[in-house]
Amino acid sequence: MAVLPESAREVLESDGLAHLVTLNPDGSPQVTCVWVGLEGDDIVCAHLGRHQKVKNIERDPRVTLSVEAPGENAIGMKHYLVVHGQARITEGGAPELLQKLAETYVGPGVKFPPTPDPPPGVVTRITPERIGGMGPWAPAPA
Amino acid sequence: MAVLPESAREVLESDGLAHLVTLNPDGSPQVTCVWVGLEGDDIVCAHLGRHQKVKNIERDPRVTLSVEAPGENAIGMKHYLVVHGQARITEGGAPELLQKLAETYVGPGVKFPPTPDPPPGVVTRITPERIGGMGPWAPAPA
Numbered sequence: 001m002a003v004l005p006e007s008a009r010e011v012l013e014s015d016g017l018a019h020l021v022t023l024n025p026d027g028s029p030q031v032t033c034v035w036v037g038l039e040g041d042d043i044v045c046a047h048l049g050r051h052q053k054v055k056n057i058e059r060d061p062r063v064t065l066s067v068e069a070p071g072e073n074a075i076g077m078k079h080y081l082v083v084h085g086q087a088r089i090t091e092g093g094a095p096e097l098l099q100k101l102a103e104t105y106v107g108p109g110v111k112f113p114p115t116p117d118p119p120p121g122v123v124t125r126i127t128p129e130r131i132g133g134m135g136p137w138a139p140a141p142a
Numbered sequence: 143m144a145v146l147p148e149s150a151r152e153v154l155e156s157d158g159l160a161h162l163v164t165l166n167p168d169g170s171p172q173v174t175c176v177w178v179g180l181e182g183d184d185i186v187c188a189h190l191g192r193h194q195k196v197k198n199i200e201r202d203p204r205v206t207l208s209v210e211a212p213g214e215n216a217i218g219m220k221h222y223l224v225v226h227g228q229a230r231i232t233e234g235g236a237p238e239l240l241q242k243l244a245e246t247y248v249g250p251g252v253k254f255p256p257t258p259d260p261p262p263g264v265v266t267r268i269t270p271e272r273i274g275g276m277g278p279w280a281p282a283p284a
Contacts, residue, residue, distance in 0.1 A: 023171065029204070029205075031224050032275075066161045076252065080175045102218070105219075
């Protein structure tokens with residue numbers, strides 16, 4: 001497990017979208033943008049349905065996510081965080097986590113999901129294993 | 143080959159970073175953010191060095207890239223474009239393409255790369271095969 005430095009935690013608690021990569025059955029990459037947050041040292045995101053990415057994680061737990069961040073390097077290239085990790089799916093809790101994340105990603109006071117009686121869904125929990133990208137969290141060039 | 147709709151072309155010609163996914167030798171995803179542009183129907187990006195992503199593409203041409211875009215859906219989720227494609231590497235031309243892309247990504251009149259006599263590098267050319275994400279280019283939910 002990699003410990004996330006404070007600079008990386010700030011990015012993961014910001015309103016920056018996480019580009020989440022999972023692996024399809026044929027090994028090709030699947031990408032969707034998701035809202036993420038932190039629970040202890042895990043990165044979490046929520047899904048109301050059993051989407052392809054959920055099925056992918058259940059078959060192959062290797063995931064990578066990238067998030068754009070404020071700032072840039074000396075020659076104008078923007079900062080971004082990359083986290084490689086192992087993901088696992090837990091049942092239920094999606095509406096509660098989405099409601100919490102919506103306060104950051106949509107705005108304070110928003111009701112999310114906007115529909116009544118949402119399904120319990122699933123939560124993805126990612127244990128970080130390696131950090132990269134470009135920024136204070138990545139001492140070497142990406 | 144998928145024909146890129148004009149709405150997707152606009153995103154690929156914007157200053158939005160492309161989160162480029164390639165596949166490592168062990169099948170795990172590798173992600174870096176790159177500058178992209180269009181040459182005809184191909185998506186292009188340039189590399190001064192023979193980075194891991196270049197080696198990955200030479201071994202497995204399957205790539206996916208995602209780019210954030212202006213706008214959001216009815217419930218506040220931001221638009222983004224995903225392109226799945228086949229990539230190939232061509233030798234040389236990196237400084238010229240980087241100079242062109244820097245005008246969009248850094249600003250008009252910038253000199254890029256900022257060092258004299260850059261190496262010829264390589265160019266990645268991606269033929270789009272499937273388009274997704276969330277926005278005018280993705281009629282169905284992601």
